[in-house]
Amino acid sequence: MFVCLARGVGGSSRSLATVLEHIGGRMTRILAAPSDGSFVPLVRERSLVEHHIPIPSRGQQPRSRLSRPEAARRIARYVVRHRRVIRAIHANGPEELNLVAPAALIAGVPVVVWSHARDVSPWMRRLGPLWRHLLRNRPVRWAAVSTTARRVLVDSGLVDVDRVLIVPNPIDPADVLGDRTERNGTPVIGYLGSDAPYKGFQLLPDVIERSRGQLRWTLFTSPRSKENTAVWERLREFPEDLVTLAGKVADVREAYAACDIVFCPSLDESFGRVVAEAMMNSIPVVASDIEALRDLLGADEAGLLFPPGDAGAAAGAIRRLVGDARLRGEFGDRGATRARSFDAAAVVARLAELYGDGGSGRAGSDEGKPR
Numbered sequence: 001m002f003v004c005l006a007r008g009v010g011g012s013s014r015s016l017a018t019v020l021e022h023i024g025g026r027m028t029r030i031l032a033a034p035s036d037g038s039f040v041p042l043v044r045e046r047s048l049v050e051h052h053i054p055i056p057s058r059g060q061q062p063r064s065r066l067s068r069p070e071a072a073r074r075i076a077r078y079v080v081r082h083r084r085v086i087r088a089i090h091a092n093g094p095e096e097l098n099l100v101a102p103a104a105l106i107a108g109v110p111v112v113v114w115s116h117a118r119d120v121s122p123w124m125r126r127l128g129p130l131w132r133h134l135l136r137n138r139p140v141r142w143a144a145v146s147t148t149a150r151r152v153l154v155d156s157g158l159v160d161v162d163r164v165l166i167v168p169n170p171i172d173p174a175d176v177l178g179d180r181t182e183r184n185g186t187p188v189i190g191y192l193g194s195d196a197p198y199k200g201f202q203l204l205p206d207v208i209e210r211s212r213g214q215l216r217w218t219l220f221t222s223p224r225s226k227e228n229t230a231v232w233e234r235l236r237e238f239p240e241d242l243v244t245l246a247g248k249v250a251d252v253r254e255a256y257a258a259c260d261i262v263f264c265p266s267l268d269e270s271f272g273r274v275v276a277e278a279m280m281n282s283i284p285v286v287a288s289d290i291e292a293l294r295d296l297l298g299a300d301e302a303g304l305l306f307p308p309g310d311a312g313a314a315a316g317a318i319r320r321l322v323g324d325a326r327l328r329g330e331f332g333d334r335g336a337t338r339a340r341s342f343d344a345a346a347v348v349a350r351l352a353e354l355y356g357d358g359g360s361g362r363a364g365s366d367e368g369k370p371r
Contacts, residue, residue, distance in 0.1 A: 007037025011273035012116035079103035118270035128157035170347035178257030190259030200265030210315035279335030302335030
């Protein structure tokens with residue numbers, strides 16, 4: 001059983017979709033997830049699960065505070081009924097653990113927690129030590145997509161650091177590789193993803209203003225964040241031959257096919273899927289120097305890093321890459337090499353080991369430690 005609270009198709013849910021696709025044929029896939037949103041329709045369209053258990057999401061019920069207890073009840077009821085045939089419960093993060101822990105306690109079914117979280121929520125600080133105590137005699141396996149996500153699990157009081165295996169997000173080339181035929185002309189800087197403040201979207205107008213020259217910008221995103229309304233107004237003031245507001249694309253291959261450089265000014269990330277996908281496309285990256293993105297790019301291996309929030313430094317890095325085609329090529333080649341570690345088949349095989357081994361030991365045993 002795969003449990004996911006995400007309603008939209010973001011980084012963590014796209015990664016779970018890849019897991020579901022590559023695990024197909026090896027086991028029956030049961031998904032417990034909210035029906036309202038774009039994730040479940042995507043999963044159904046691609047026939048990635050054999051059975052879907054609809055669970056309420058916050059705001060879906062008149063008394064939304066009851067949505068999580070109701071979701072936990074539905075999951076526990078299903079698990080108890082089918083405990084003889086469920087190999088493991090995959091919780092797609094610490095918030096999902098809150099939903100599956102009651103089922104694990106009642107039915108004794110193994111749990112695999114795969115964390116994408118970038119920070120510790122107040123609820124996890126309260127519940128983490130409690131779940132750790134209650135689940136101490138239950139088979140639990142811990143994984144995280146990065147050292148940042150691993151630290152969140154540890155800081156929430158759920159587990160010790162040496163028991164968390166790093167299993168990165170799997171990326172299927174077929175899903176992200178654009179048709180990057182040789183292009184001549186003005187380099188295009190692309191921004192992909194959300195306009196949320198933690199993504200550093202508010203930095204864009206200043207960076208664009210300071211990096212004017214022989215380049216163009218294409219922004220593959222749409223207005224959603226209320227905090228950045230003024231930022232969108234500034235962006236619309238730029239001439240169309242400098243900034244194209246392309247909107248969010250359903251197929252990211254189209255976006256990467258149009259980019260020569262990808263800009264990622266995030267202030268907080270647990271992984272940085274846009275950076276990883278750009279690397280797989282052999283596209284050099286200019287990114288904030290935060291732990292998750294630094295780990296992806298390496299030390300000046302696949303792109304240039306700048307201090308988070310520093311528009312001047314970001315513009316300088318962009319100008320440097322725009323003016324050096326050879327350097328862009330070198331960064332792109334090295335990025336493609338580093339991106340092999342996200343190979344979907346290999347990553348999903350590591351998760352499948354956790355599902356299969358989950359019933360052979362108990363939390364706290366050496367079998368749960370990275371190997």
